Amino acid sequence: MAPAKSSKSSGKALYSVILPTFNERQNLPIITWLLNRTFTEQNLDWELVIVDDGSPDGTQDVAKQLVKVYAPHVQLQPRTGKLGLGTAYVHGLKFARGNYIIIMDADFSHHPKFIPQMIEKQRQGNYDIVTGTRYAGDGGVYGWDLKRKLTSKGANIFADTVLRPGVSDLTGSFRLYKRAVLEKLFESTDARGFTMQMALAVTAKAKGLSIGEVPISFVDRVYGDSKLGGEEIVEYAKGVLQLWWTT
Numbered sequence: 001m002a003p004a005k006s007s008k009s010s011g012k013a014l015y016s017v018i019l020p021t022f023n024e025r026q027n028l029p030i031i032t033w034l035l036n037r038t039f040t041e042q043n044l045d046w047e048l049v050i051v052d053d054g055s056p057d058g059t060q061d062v063a064k065q066l067v068k069v070y071a072p073h074v075q076l077q078p079r080t081g082k083l084g085l086g087t088a089y090v091h092g093l094k095f096a097r098g099n100y101i102i103i104m105d106a107d108f109s110h111h112p113k114f115i116p117q118m119i120e121k122q123r124q125g126n127y128d129i130v131t132g133t134r135y136a137g138d139g140g141v142y143g144w145d146l147k148r149k150l151t152s153k154g155a156n157i158f159a160d161t162v163l164r165p166g167v168s169d170l171t172g173s174f175r176l177y178k179r180a181v182l183e184k185l186f187e188s189t190d191a192r193g194f195t196m197q198m199a200l201a202v203t204a205k206a207k208g209l210s211i212g213e214v215p216i217s218f219v220d221r222v223y224g225d226s227k228l229g230g231e232e233i234v235e236y237a238k239g240v241l242q243l244w245w246t247t
């Protein structure tokens with residue numbers, strides 16, 4: 001499929017969900033079903049752009065079935081190798097047609113039930129970005145061991161102390177963006193690894209863009225494995241310091 005033109009010109013809100021997947025065969029049908037139900041109940045126009053990186057578990061075979069079942073709402077935009085989460089978003093955006101872009105994980109750590117609240121928040125404040133937050137209001141993290149909790153909290157405290165962006169959850173990636181905002185942010189930052197979420201939020205704040213927050217319960221995945229490792233943590237720390245130097 002050729003890269004898409006956005007729905008900007010029609011004036012009607014279209015929500016594109018970009019869903020990067022790597023080995024999400026078990027999660028993908030359920031998350032797609034839930035997305036369909038959520039948007040249908042809300043009477044909102046939506047589409048799902050699945051960006052799979054050649055998952056060895058057959059995620060793409062499942063995705064192809066979903067493209068048929070949920071036509072015309074679902075598209076698969078595969079890549080041949082595991083090229084990382086950040087570049088998966090950039091790839092997905094080329095094909096997304098929505099004037100609003102929602103980015104989330106496929107493993108239910110980001111539950112579609114929060115999407116209506118994020119949309120409502122965006123509408124109320126005309127926010128450029130609405131981010132799900134685990135670290136404000138009723139937000140929380142469930143199912144992580146102490147090490148992962150400390151890593152996440154520590155990463156947020158570190159970035160907040162160094163950069164002072166005033167965003168409670170800098171590393172979370174469950175977000176709604178105005179399309180033009182996300183396009184500009186992708187142009188403005190080179191960060192494409194796990195540091196990307198933090199870099200996008202910090203860059204947005206530095207540009208004077210508005211960020212609304214919606215508390216979310218982040219529940220650790222049941223099927224499959226997290227891809228976060230020591231390398232990503234080092235990359236993150238370097239990313240914070242680089243932003244401190246440049247913003």
Ligand SMILES: Nc1nc2c(ncn2[C@@H]2O[C@H](COP(=O)(O)OP(=O)(O)O[C@H]3O[C@H](CO)[C@@H](O)[C@H](O)[C@@H]3O)[C@@H](O)[C@H]2O)c(=O)[nH]1
Nearest residue numbers: 020021022051053083084085088105106171173226227228
């Ligand atoms: N296409 C593609 N998808 C990927 C890749 N790596 C991971 N994904 C997909 O990206 C989503 C998140 O991957 P996880 O591996 O489950 O991430 P995590 O370690 O749980 O990290 C999550 O929490 C972090 C903050 O605590 C976030 O920074 C991160 O973005 C993500 O939401 C899942 O849908 C997964 O299949 C990749 O290389 N390519």
